[in-house]
Amino acid sequence: MENISDNVRSQMRKGVLEYCILSILDRKEAYASSILEELKAANMIVVEGTLYPLLIREKNQGLLSYRWEESTQGPPRKYYCITEKGRGQLREMDAAWQEIVETINTLKK
Amino acid sequence: MENISDNVRSQMRKGVLEYCILSILDRKEAYASSILEELKAANMIVVEGTLYPLLIREKNQGLLSYRWEESTQGPPRKYYCITEKGRGQLREMDAAWQEIVETINTLKK
DNA sequence: TAATAGTACCTTGTGTTGCAAGGTAATTGA
DNA sequence: TCAATTACCTTGCAACACAAGGTACTATTA
Structure with a gap:
């Protein structure tokens, strides 16, 4: 029983998730389950099988650390927090996000 | 010579491309090369190897037709134009996009 | 104290997607 | 006639999200 809307949302948020994670951790450190809750509260449902590999990837890239x-x-x-390198990446993603929003606005005009 | 910013942009726009294509074709029919130009003008660089399979996928899903x-x-x-089913999908994507924009706003607040 | 529920961690396999790097075919102009 | 231009398309690869599993620790309760 596959819902088309779910598929649309799923596809569309690909690549935006990393941005969400860094944004959340930019405010305060957090552990996986609490990140899942915060995403859910912001209307972005994510499952564990997506989040854990993502956190590990970002840690391996030096964007996050944990204790x-x-x-x-x-x-x-396992509490993750953002590193200096992660903040740099986040600033790039802020710019990239703005660009995408403007692109959509241009195309919809 | 890999640019990190390119990578960030590339990752982030995953899944948004289909939305862009449908939005462009919602206004007027177009062929692949002209779609590439329009995307470029809107600041979203896409290459042929990305666009052609995407158009074929959307056609096979009944979202587009061509002549x-x-x-x-x-x-x-090969001029593509959006179908009724494609317009339905586009409306869903409009909603999904709004949702994602709001999610980001929530997380950045 | 044994069993259950709850919380938190993680992995494997699959399908989709974007991209680099190729290639084919039709038209035009030198 | 042969190179340039325009337009089409394919193949192989890597990254990502997700479903569907699993392990380990703690608290409750029977």
Whole structure:
């Protein structure tokens, strides 16, 4: 039972996810499950199988770092935070995003 | 010689391209080379190897149709135009795009 | 104390997509 | 007739999102 709208949304947000993650972590550090919640609250549903590899990729690129922290309720959490390099990347993505928004506006005019 | 900014842009516009193509063809029919020019004018550089498979995919999905037309200067051109189904998809993409823009705004606030 | 539920982590395999780097065919002009 | 131009298209690769699994730790409860 495949919903076309889901497919459209899924395709369209490809590549924007990394931007979302960096934007979230630019404000405060967070662990995967809390990032999922924040994305969900912002109306962008993402599943674990998408998020974890993405976080690992960004960490390997030096855009993120992490530390372990014990939790009072459950297993330890891996808190990610953005690096200086990550902030640089984020600034580039801000520019790229603006450009895309303007491109769409141009084409829709 | 790989430019990081190019990579960022390339990743970010994944999935948005189909939206751009449908938006362009919603206004008037066009052939591949003219679509490439229009995208370039709107600041979204795309290459042939990306565009042709995309047009074929959309045609196979019934979103587009085409007709051949002789050209006064060069080989015949394949003019694509959007179908009723394509317009339906475009309306869904309009909604999806608005949603993504709002998501980014929420996360950047 | 054994079993269950909840939380948090991660991996594998698949399909889609964008791109680089090729190629074919028709027309025009030198 | 042969190079340039315009227009079409294909193949192989890498990156990405997702479905569908899995492991490990903690708290609850029977």
